[in-house]
Amino acid sequence: MSQDTPRPDSRASRSVTLQDIAAHAGVSRSTVSLVLRESPLVAEDTRRRVQRSIKALGYVYNRGAAALRGRRTATLGVVVYDIANPFFGAMVAGIDAALNREGYVSFLANSEDSPARQQRFLERMREHRVDGILLCPAQGTDPRLIDTLASWQIPCIQVLRHIGEPPFDYAGTDFRRGVGLAIDHLVAQGHERIAFLGGHIEHSATRERWQGYREALARHGLAYQRLLRSDVTRRAGFALIPVLMAESPAPTAVVCHNDLVAFGALLGLKRLGRVPGRDCAVIGTDDLEEAALGDPALTSIATHPHAVGEEAARLALRRIGNPDGARELVVLSPRLQVRDSCGAHASTLESPVTTT
Amino acid sequence: MSQDTPRPDSRASRSVTLQDIAAHAGVSRSTVSLVLRESPLVAEDTRRRVQRSIKALGYVYNRGAAALRGRRTATLGVVVYDIANPFFGAMVAGIDAALNREGYVSFLANSEDSPARQQRFLERMREHRVDGILLCPAQGTDPRLIDTLASWQIPCIQVLRHIGEPPFDYAGTDFRRGVGLAIDHLVAQGHERIAFLGGHIEHSATRERWQGYREALARHGLAYQRLLRSDVTRRAGFALIPVLMAESPAPTAVVCHNDLVAFGALLGLKRLGRVPGRDCAVIGTDDLEEAALGDPALTSIATHPHAVGEEAARLALRRIGNPDGARELVVLSPRLQVRDSCGAHASTLESPVTTT
DNA sequence: TCTACGATTTGGATCAATCCAAAAACAAAC
């Protein structure tokens, strides 16, 4: 009756712990812990009895407490620089799918290509003791960041872009080869003046594309070379096309840094009254879903963002399991998805239903 | 010299703890803890001395340990059903921006519209003791899920879609009003046969749009009513246009569930040899970045995903601070972004530079 | 000089799990 003696299970309802389960099942804390972690040590009978108690008491595993004593948190940090870009959306979906299978969850941050924001997030991840980090480094990231992360003892997998040179863990697409494929195709179609559109200098993914561009031209013995740097947005593609087309000689084909630039280029050509695919071939990179549904449908170098995400996540899990193993580079091969914008097909409006 | 006496600070390098800082600064653990949490209790001198020690020893705050004793983890769970959709990308960016300011980080999961996947993730979030959850419920989610979350004592903010009826916390856009705006505009242009394209029955966001559609027709005294259900993809928009146009009388304008459906509809019209905006007006919903850059540029009901994300995150933080406060609905007003696809402008190719 | 009172500081208990070495239970062999 006394109001100043709080009953042990009063309203604040202390949550059910291992201890409670242990008491209920008539075993020790340790045994319950072993059951939860599916240890083969416990006898079958005991295991079942404990599991019944777990269910009966509505126990909820406390991963925070487990992480404090154990070493793993079963969490990962993921940093991208533009989550609103559907390319990264697909990549994150791939990461999510791979992690989900292993019981991992991930913190996501959007760096907006700001090294400062990126840094803040990484420090926060360290405080949260994530088991690993997937990093698409922001433009202008200090190359020593990788060493810093190593000194923090947190495995880091770079994705799509990388800073510095190997050895480090990396998952991405072979952009060099992708651009090569596109140019091979254009040359086979008879093109001799092929321009490349878009990209900044700051990171590896641009350099690889440009390298692929120059190598392919050299391979085919083409003299014409025109590389325009720019943002990697629709707007930039749109704005640069008039510049390019006013030159003489003008290119007959344009390979673009990504599909966004390519969409802009298509629009730019139409604006000039030219028919993309007939008057000038356009090839994008990424093969976003909307590439197939453009007008004309866009030929694109498919870079498989979902698969890249999955590979990156798997690589992270491998590295967490074996921190001292040799660094790995997982580089997927791109595929050229030929559609109308490069003039290979008749330049008709393609049904989206037939192009999956 | 003896090799079997491990030095206390040998290779495994036990991490620096509050205790170490306390020893170094000549104060107690508790005082260091107060400094870390910026308590006004500690004297200015002490505070500075402790902070010097923190820097000197390279201390890293252990949020896991803090969360075990304290009650907050400074983490949030975010569930969306299609992260590859740029709309959700923008929304997640908004969430990220708002949380970042408050030192919170978020777990992200992609339910792929599967209630089972969603459920698994929510359970994992519970084990991780997140402070709150932002949920875009998957199609077919059991309405009792909200009660379950409440019984788990985890604040849940529904975003964009909701299951069941208020009271609950919710952040979204006024879809009903948005569709109303679109139809007002079309009616002002002289349209009398306006169709609505896309959406399933399962969730609130579709019902609201349809309600807006019917109400607006009634308000203007229009007899013609045609509502086609479908997936909310480009493909569906493309496929339904021929069906709609073959009817007699055919509509002169189409309002679409989202921009993806609208893009499909534009393509479908072109496929039929009709000029979108002249032969049939098309209005989308969301106002994605690519809407301005289509051909023709798409008129769209802007639903401001970034702002919705920010509002949702802010609401979550408010609810965490005050779990027993009255539930809140934050409903943003949409805006009609008029471009060429509804025939209001001359149907010329619009420069993307002028339409931000 | 002593007492009060506010401003600081402190140590022990606590949060909920895992680790680990040792104990207990059981079975087979001598």
Added chain:
DNA sequence: GTTTGTTTTTGGATTGATCCAAATCGTAGA
């Protein structure tokens, strides 16, 4: 009936912070 050898099970220490009631320090007032 021991002895030996596996399986299982266990309790105490540990992880790194916060909470909280009590101790300490200063200093103004009696």
